[in-house]
Amino acid sequence: MSRTIMLIPIGTGVGVTSVSLGMVRAMERQGVAVNFFKPIAQPRPGDHGTERSTTTLRNSSNIQPPEPFAMKYAEGLISSGHTSELLENIVERFREGTKDNDVIIVEGLVPTDKHQFANSVNYSIAKALGAEMVFVTHPSNDSSQQLKERMEIAVSSFGGKQNKSIAGCIINKVGAPIDENDSAGFDLSEMFDIPEGSVNNNLEVLQMFSKSPLPILGCIPWSADLIAPRVKDLAAHLEADILNEGDLENRRLHSVTFCARSIPNMVQHFKPGSMLVTSGDRSDVIIATCLAVMNGMKIGCLLLTGDYTPEEEVWKLCRSAMASGLPVLLIKSNTWQTAQRLQNFNMEIPVDDLERIEKVQEYIASHIDKHWLNTLTEDSSLSRRLSPPAFRYHLTELARKANQRIVLPEGEEPRTIQAAVICAERGIAKPVLLGNPAEIRRVAAQQGIVITDEVEIVNPTDVIEQYVAPMVELRKGKGLTEVVAREQLQDTVVLGTMMLAENEVAGLVSGAVHTTANTIRPALQLIKTAPGASLVSSIFFMLLPDQVLVYGDCAINPDPTADQLADIAIQSADSAIAFGIDPKVAMISYSTGNSGAGSDVEKVREATKIAQERRPDLLIDGPLQYDAAVMENVAKSKAPDSKVAGQATVFIFPDLNTGNTTYKAVQRSANLISIGPMLQGMRKPVNDLSRGALVDDIVYTVALTAIQATQANEKAALAKG
Structure with a gap:
């Protein structure tokens, strides 16, 4: 028997589209056939083409949601007293478009000044579809007590607390910065500068709602990373000319710095992912930006105002920085006008930004109550399939349970550092980076990455000596000497393999900069194949x-x-x-x-x-x-x-x-x-990466390795027992 969940937004700006995306991903993780339905399209100002939520899911997944009804069509029927006809048409389209699905996520209308009928229509649709209702809100400037009271008032419009179809609520954007007008519509220039004391504490919200009959089914902290736009989106908004395309398509912006002061007073604001805004005739700022880029700082982009094109001599000095991928944009407006235009930038996810959509889906899915999700899929008659999201989720869950220590010999490589931080944050493994600690931290800082204590850094020069004798013992049949062993251990892959051979780590992942042969050869020499395996x-x-x-x-x-x-x-x-x-x-x-x-x-x-x-x-x-x-x-x-x-x-x-x-x-x-x-076929897990591996590739390979290590240990224990 299928289940229908209707997400009903309580107020504007609650992020119901993002929650819908996350709910679909949460269902995909459960391995059930999920679909989505937005009964009535509700275009935002500036939207063109098809409905945003429906289009986003079609572009980013294998899901084919039914087409929503146009708002004008719905308004016509409602205003002429034919709401029942509208509901009949919605039910017909819903059943035809979702008949082969186990769980269907329905997204309700957002109540706005133009659509004040949203709540009554949402309630009617929920009853017509037999849906369980989940309210979606955000704290705004409310205290936890005020938020609780606001939600209880909203519930009264949907049959009250006695309505058994009300499943609970999802609180989104907990801790989002709010302006003095109680609006979450902050502009790009301030979105990463959260005033102290403006954050609603998740725990405080959960404690307050523990006294309410309305269960919290998700408490989603606000994350600046989820709203980082691509340079190309901002360039389109500003109608900028592209002086240097660089990595315009993929580079993301995490902050904005208006460069109006002298260089010594600005360089501290040059950060990875920052958009630096300056007048096009400020050659000093342009050159300083390019020097930062050439020193490894991944600046988001350089935006030149005033329609001033840099002088040819200055441009020649900057060619190396341009070649490294720095996007450079030029607009006609001055710096003040540019700041005004940034306030109107739409922070919602573009329907073609698949990377950001994926990040939002994974983030929100991870904050939905797992026990409640299990109740949605506990019916044994639901079909199960191992979709990619389900597989990735399965990997990370198994890896978390494994809780293994995995060594990454390419510890100074930027992608590897980022992957190690992600693995530590998500509890996928206990990563060990091999490399010079100062260099690792320098590379991390240039990428805007904060290395926490959960990421272990081992300096090879401090530990090589302790592996010389064990390595000589392992290779004594081949005549290995201490001098040669010491020399080979300078290679961090060999060193990491020895750490694995000595049971100090459970697995090894390498290959982002090394060849397959470089990764596997030491393992074949020092780890050997598993008992009963004739080959790797x-x-x-x-x-x-x-x-x-x-x-x-x-x-x-x-x-x-x-x-x-x-x-x-x-x-x-x-x-x-x-x-x-x-x-x-x-x-x-x-x-x-x-x-x-x-x-x-x-x-x-x-x-x-x-x-x-x-x-x-x-x-x-x-x-x-x-x-x-x-x-x-x-x-x-x-x-x-x-x-x-x-x-x-x-x-x-x-x-x-x-x-x-x-x-x-x-x-x-x-x-x-x-x-x-x-x-x-290896006695202990060693896994190779493609040299073109993405950060996510490394993360999931670490997860695979951690799981393999646990399985190898279980097999060894069975063999002994």
Whole structure:
């Protein structure tokens, strides 16, 4: 039986769209089929095209919400006394558009001066759809007591406390800066400067509502990171000319500095992510900005006012800074006029800003009450699927439970530092950065990253000596001497591997700047393969829009034999099981079944036979062409009797050339996230990164490694016991 949750905003500016996005993500994490419905479109001033919430979810997920009714159409029916007709049409569209879903999130109208009928219409829609009502509000300037009273008054308009369809409330933007007019519509220039004492304490709010019959289902702290706009959005708002594009598309702004003073009095305000605003004829500011950029400071952008184009001589001095990605914008208005225009900048999420949408969804989903979410999905009849959000959530939850210490040998690399901080903040692992502490902190400061005490920093020069003797002992069969061991330990990957060999850390993640060989070779020499493993292989988790697939081996074995290919299939199937994926293993070839011949096909056919004999408990079939493995209609034609064809979740490629090419083609062509390579068959987990890895790639690889470490420990304990 499906569940319908209607989010009803109490007042303006509560962020109901963001809460809707977060609720959809929370449901995706639960692995149920979720959909969204905004019954009546409510465009904001300046909006063009389709309804914002609906469009945002269509652009950022695999969800296809029903189309909302136009506000003019709804107003026409309401004003002519035909509200019942409107409700009938809404119910019809709702049922047709969401009939295959388990949970549907419905977003209500925001009560405004123009739409004073919002509350009565919201209540009517909730009753018509049989929805459970969740009120969404924000504290504004209210005390916790005033907020509680305001919510209880609002509830009275929806049947009062005795209405069993009222599930509770979500309090958003707790601690947001509020101006003197009690408005959360602060402008960009002040959004990161929160006056002391302006923050509503989450705990205080929760304690006050503990005395209320209205449960709090989410208490979401305000976060400046969630409203950081792209430079391109601000450039469009200001109608700026682009003097240097740089990283205009992706760079984000976290603060604004108006450079009207002398250089010595301004440089302290040059910060990562800052938009520096100055008159275009201030050559001193322009050059100082470029010097900061050349010294590693990731300035958000440089905005030149007054329609003054920098002199050619100055521009030549700044070429290196321009080449590093600094966006430079030029506008006609003066600095004062620019400050006025910034106050009108729309801080809402653009429908095409997928990175920010993802961040908002994850953040808000993590602040929704888990117990309540479980009650929404406890019905055993609900279908379950491991969607990408569910998989990522599953990873982080398992990693938190594992609570493992993971070493990152590339400790001075910016992405690695940021990933370590995220892992520590989210409790994914206890990260250990190897590198010079001063350099690590310098790089972090340039990126605007604060390294907390939860991130451990180990200086290699302080600890190398203690690993010389153990390393010599491990490699004594190869004639390793202390001199050579000491020299090899200068490589932080080798040092980190020795920390793993000595059980001081549970796993290792490297590869952001090192090659696969640099990462794996020390592990093979010092860690060795797991008991019973004949080889080391790898898999990638491919996060398709509606499911997660496993690809192996795409990183390690160039041309495995049939026996090795069988082992790779078994290792990959076991890894899939360990991470919550039901393994249906397809042995990929250019031929399906007995339709083709040749040594390559015979190798896959033989590998399939060996794997089936070794693990009769697994569903393994091959040879299968890729389309026969993944498409049901092709499978019915080419392999009608196969229990794998058309529904494969694990794909085993015949060689490295095929596997690596396929995974990259699928990843890049479909713009998918892939996590890996995750190594299989090691005695202790060591995982490699792509040198083009994003911060999130590193974070999830750390999570994988932490989980692998726990699984390895459990296997070792079983073997002993």
